Amino acid sequence: MPAARPDSPTRRRAPLAASTSVSTLSTVLAAAALSFATAAHAAQVEVLHYWTSGGEAKSAQVLKQMLEKKGDTWVDFAVAGGGGGNAMTALKTRVVAGNPPAAAQIKGPAIHEWGDEGVLMPIDDVAKQDGWDRVLPPEIAAIMKYNGQYVGAPVNVHRVNWLWINADALKKVNAQPPATWDDFFRVADALKKAGITPVAIGGQPWQEAETFETVALGVGGAAFYKKAFVQLDDATLKGPTMVKALETFRRLRTYADASQTGRDWNMATAMVINGQAAMQFMGDWAKGEFTVANKVPGKDYLCVAAPGSQNAYTFNVDSFVFFKVKTPGVDKGQKDMAGLLMSPAFQQTFNLNKGSIPVRQDLDLSKFDACAKKSSADFKAAGAAGALVPSWAHDMVVSPAVEGAFYDVIGKYWSDESMTAQQAANRLAAAAKTQ
Template identity: 85%
Template sequence: MRSNRHSRAHARRLFATLTACAAAAATFATSQAQAASVEVLHYWTSGGEAKSAQLLKQMLEQKGDTWVDFAVAGGGGGNAMTALKTRVVAGNPPAAAQIKGPAIKEWADQDVLLSIDDVAKAGNWDRLLPPEIASVMKYKGQYVGAPVNVHRVNWLWINADALKKVGAQPPATWDDFFKVADALKKAGITPVAIGGQPWQEAETFETVALGVGGAGFYKKAFVDLDQATLKGPTMIKALETFKRLKAYTDEGQVGRDWNMATAMVINGRAGMQFMGDWAKGEFTVAGKVPGKDYLCVAAPGTQKDFTFNVDSFVFFKVKTPGVEKGQKDMAGLLMSPAFQEAFNLNKGSIPVRQDLSLAKFDDCAKKSSADFKSAGASGGLVPSWAHDMLVSPAVEGAFYDVIGNYWVNKDETAEQAAGKLAVAAKTN
């Protein structure tokens, strides 16, 4: 009997110990779920962008979530996309990733993205976003992407002192532009700063094409990929105008980063630069004031048009419990007034939300916002193919090659380049 009592007592002690362990394990599991990490793949690694990533991290952690940074620098996001593909193929995607344009639909087609439609409905995104941008963020009618900002690509940045030195006004037409460029060259100032990198050449050509042909031509060529338009007379004229710029650039452009080209305009070595509004951040860091030290004007012929580039995030389906809460918290934060204001003040872009006050923003941002709204109303709002917003990566890469080769090849004609663009549009 004694041994039975001893066995029963031992069993009770063992049961109590196991129960305590199970309770501790459950508590630990619950705390792990509540504090589940949100791994964020992004390429905001410099200046104001990095500052904004830190702000988003702080805001997310205030909601009880944990941010795990997965920053991949370089390549304008290309390196980040390579890292993302590797992780998804391995069955271990990050919780959130910075991607944009048609790539959103491509990932959604693979059934790997989390719907954030409930967050969008709660936040009235359909009312706050222009339809041209909302449609990019949706898949089969549901939001899977959260937009952060709107960049205007078709800007021309001008050193105000250089313009005064040659007694010129900001050019409104291409004829005006080349007259100003001639005057700057005569004064010993490089007229156009550019970096000899494929995306910079493509972006400049895109802006020239919009200025020469207008939004209707742009849509037919780059949205519809219409063969006759791609190799037609307006495209040939756009290519000829683009090639004319080469004589007004410097020899040191090969491999130059965009911000180094912007620095040439800031310090007066160059007079003008075609670049998206992320260039404004460089002027701001250098203590320059818009309207006084530099001018931001729409590129010649594009005053009523607006090529847009939108940063956004998607959220991948992950197996770890509790992560979905953090993902949806982050989606809501990206569209929150506080983040939209702080992020865009840092980055040089404008808020994608249409209901925010721009009281804290500078004149360039206010002009960008006004032009964005008027272009949306008039049909002049178009996505930037040079910045991943429109064509497939394969077609974009093929366009890059055609434009880059044409830029450096003295013997290639505009007619030949136009024919190659038409072929490139068929790339799978």
């Protein structure tokens, strides 16, 4: 949208001297115009984000360059950590101190929690002018609004329930991508026998939670997932299907390497890229790492839905919200950024780098690879079938308090073999009541 120009006071000018030449007048007017344009269009936009690895960092640079072409200045506030926990801690510190960044990478229920604090700047005028309601899926548009007004700009849709496979590793054991959990464990046994680590994972709470979430979807299906993790139904959380999901999740540990503790997700992806490991459960931001490594889908690696979850889709949407700041004129840069985030040009460039798909539903995907095209098709099919589910492990549905409590249960269950699946299920049900 056209940049909003800050009001300038009207000043009474002294008449020009009669001897002032036309050329001098032109020079004065040109300098004044340049000065005004610079003052009107330059805005420093401090951006808090956690895109710090490979394809993610490249995507952040794309946004920075586009914003600077608008005449604004990007002030980088990058906080490492793929799960975003460190970034959210830094954000809270800044907001409490009364000095929030202009923009921050926030998603899901946290958007509404910040809205309740009265610190967010509405961007509804940008959304209306650019027709966001027309091009966004309603499930995602609702997340971006507070009291009926847009306060967040979504940039993509990530599918979480992917299984990434090193194609050569699978060929070495003469296996096909596993479609069921029985298939998966048969393939994993063959890989282990061949001296290849079957599953790459990082021993961090969010990675363990995400992997469990994917297992639960594959074991129980979308209806079970919604009842357990969206509705937080007590009987479902501690019922037999949840117990089976936890038992399946526990089995995965025997196929991971012993050095997983503290490993970042992209390091686990690198294990699959270089053939040290065969498979990884991870959202499609992992594809950005394969792309940076010049690997080709269908040839070097395979992207398939995790076992049992072919007809469902767990979504994770990256988005930015904009904070009310004290510095005059920053709102111009904030609105520039909001418009760019949803622009067709940025949506295409960003998602080609990031590994995700555009959140806009009106874009041509001819430049996207086979994994992205499958993701888009599956997203639409799952939406039509009622099997589109938000990722609880990635801040999309439950409160931060419940999510943190779930993380604790899953992490302890993963590392403590003395805890039974039923005990873990009971603790999940208790965790759902966390305030």
